[in-house]
């Protein structure tokens with residue numbers, strides 16, 4: 136087992152659309168074990184492979200109902216609307232109220248290639264949408280209003296340059 140360093144804002148792997156997963160069961164088992172360990176250690180409720188530098192369509196999550204993993208997942212249904220203070224392990228320490236559908240259903244595969252489905256309201260629905268965004272190269276910043284996003288990007292760039300708090 137291994138805990139991976141989590142890639143943060145500015146790392147190009149977070150902006151890339153991840154590739155479909157074609158690995159064998161043993162490789163996937165190992166990867167999922169490591170991803171869950173990394174997620175719990177962080178701690179977080181979800182982790183997508185690009186966040187540890189692996190540009191493949193796989194994520195792990197635990198929204199309070201136990202750990203699970205999805206391979207090559209897609210959102211197939213959403214409904215309602217819910218605003219939630221959303222954060223991301225790749226943008227540490229920041230939270231923004233983000234409005235998304237309250238309910239989401241995702242379809243994908245388990246490590247043996249069997250079709251699986253996860254769905255839920257509120258936190259579960261949110262995690263499914265957030266993690267699948269990661270696989271499409273999208274950070275939660277893309278879900279902010281234009282103005283909030285501009286401010287957030289300025290703060291994050293200043294922080295990255297180490298000039299925050301000096302002006």
Ligand SMILES: [Zn+2]
Nearest residue numbers: 222223224225
């Ligand atoms: Zn995230």
